[in-house]
Amino acid sequence: MSFKTTCPYCGVGCEIKISRSNSTLKLIGDKDSPVNKGMLCIKGQTLLETVGTDNDRLLKPSVGTWDETIKTIANIFRSNKKDEIALYLSGQMLMEDLYVAKKFAESYGINNIESNSRLCMYSTVEANKRAYGADIVPVSYDDIFLAETIFIIGSNTADCHPIVFNYVKKSKAFVVCVDVYKTTTAKKSDLFIKVEAGRDMEIIDDLVNQPWFKNKKTLSIYSQGLTQSTDATDKVNALINAHIKVGNINKPGCGVLSLTGQSNAMGGREIGIRTKDLTATEFFSTDQIKTLWVMATNPAHSMINYRKFETLIVSDFTETLTTKDADIVLPACSWSEKTGHQKNSERRYLEQNAFLSPAGESKPDWKIICLVAKSLGLSGFDYKNSAEIWLEMKIDETWSPRIQVREKIVEFEKVDRAYGKSINNGRLLEQWHSMSRTGKSKTLNDMTNKNPQTVSIHHTTNTEFFKNKKVELDKHSKQPCFKG
Ligand code: SF4
Structure with a gap:
């Protein structure tokens, strides 16, 4: 028996084939996949080492039976004002999970709904809207092979999105890398430009004067090094503007590709998981929120200003620093036990298919949300499976990555900055986020x-x-x- 599924880690979205013979599982990259053409990085190759039920696996709700736990959560929600409740979601959740979470928030009147991908994504969303008039990604991985120059800024692609970097190295393009230190990507590039932290805008401004940028078919690739800074929207906007100015856009091998961090960060952005009140960081930095429900993310490990809440509810498949802090822990299904869709950096829909039964009493995230919604008396949450949710979402699956760009460049006012000492971080090739998997x-x-x-x-x-x-x-x- 064999199953087709997708890697749950980074936004490259590598497709996988799982085969089972007796009780032995085997995992290989899907050779027919247009995304990874059979390749997997070391994280994808070792995924089967992470399935199963080790000591940290969450197998049942922490405060009683499922029925008792759901009633308790519904009572907590009723005892709070709507603006005191927040949902903090994740780019690890599938399209179906995120859609149901958004529907629940809208039905119950919760304005504070955010995903952890807000932290890395929303500067790109805003910059795209400014530059193109819509949040679109007018390139695909195929453009890597058609580019004459590949300009990588703020992305250690070799370690963080290894299969995309494999394509970069296989292409014939001249590779330019800008970063604050000599990353693996920088070492493997044709030209490394070391930049002081925060000063990347000066490099972007000068791109239109560089022959390797203006006279060649150029594809720019970036990720969190560009998008996690105070003027990130301007930086991404400036990069797109540079492409528009020299005509390096909306043509084969040309354009700007944002590499999304998480497997479904793009999906959450497309579904429109976005607060109408406090932002994700404000959930933690203000005391308005009394009850926080965290799903598939670990803010105790990584969120600046992480704080205690009156009630912390956490859905996850394994123990984390955040579940240790939680008043109620809900056992969610893991990657190998879930079926649904995710969307990768080039905006391609990909399937995850369960090849193991849910461990213990764990449930998919969408099902847990539906139980709480129904307990609060809401209707429209009676899905039998994730396929029913997918149908209700009415997703347009047509593949149309190219667009018409605005004719007039949207300029913006640049901020004067003082440059002081700063601390930087990065990712390891062989680990992922807070390492819970x-x-x-x-x-x-x-x-x-x-x-x-x-x-x-x-x-x-x-x-x-x-x-x-x-x-x-x-x-x-x-x-x-x-x-x-
Ligand atoms: S490149 Fe990303 S999606 Fe592909 S196997 Fe590695 S972690 Fe998974």
Whole structure:
């Protein structure tokens, strides 16, 4: 028996084939996939090491039976004002999960609904709207092979989106990389431009004067290095403007590609998971929110200003720093137990298909949300399976990545900045986010422990900051952290 599914980690969206013979599972990259053509990076290759039920796997609700737990949550929701409740979702959730979460928020009147992908995505959304008039991605991975220059800025593509970088290296393009230190991508590029943290706008402004940019078919690739900064919208807008100015857009091999971090970050953006009140960081930095329901993300590990809430509800498949803090923990199905869709960086819909039964009493996220919605008396949440949700979503699956760009460039006022000392971080090839899944793989952990980069995340640019500090793996999250 064989199953076709998709890797749950990064936004490249590599498709996978799983075969089962007796009780043995085998995983390979799908050779017929237009996305990855059979290739998988080490995280994708080791996915089967992360399935099953280890000690950290959540198998039943933490405060009683499912019935009791759902009633308790409904009572908590009723005891709060609507603007005191927030849903904090994730780019790891499938299209169907996110759609049902949004429908629930709208039906119940919750304005505070955000996804963790807001943190990396929304500067691109706003920049696209300014530059193109809509949030579109007018390129595909095929453009990599048609480009004469590939300009990579703020993206360690080789470690964070390895299959896309494999295409970059296979292409005949001249590769230019801009970053704050010599990343793996920089080392493998034809030209590395080292930039002081925050000063990338000066490089973008000068692009239109560079022969390798203006006289060639150029594709720009970027990710969080560009999008997670205070003037990120302007930076992405400026990059698109540079393409428009020299005519490097809306033609084969030309354009701007944002590499999305998570497997379905793009899907959440398209469904329109977005607050009408507080932003994701404001959930944590203000005290308006009394009840926070976190799904498939780990803000205790990574959110600046993370704080305690009167009630913290967490749905996840495994224990994390956030579930440790939660008043109610709901066991959600893991990747291998879920069926639905996700959307990758080039805006291609991909299927995830369950090849294992839900572990213990775990349920898919959409089903848990439906139970709470029905307990609150809402109608329209009686789905039998995720296929019914997909049909209701009425997704237009036609593949049309190219658009007409605005004729007039939308200029913006640049901000004067003071440049001080700053700290930077990065990702490891062999680990993912807070390591709640990759941390279960022996192969990946062995590679991480051997990889000298686990101690070099900051200290290559911050030697003083790290002086006399010992870097270890955090006991719970196994994330590199410094002691002393
Ligand atoms: S490149 Fe991304 S999607 Fe592909 S196997 Fe690696 S982590 Fe998974």
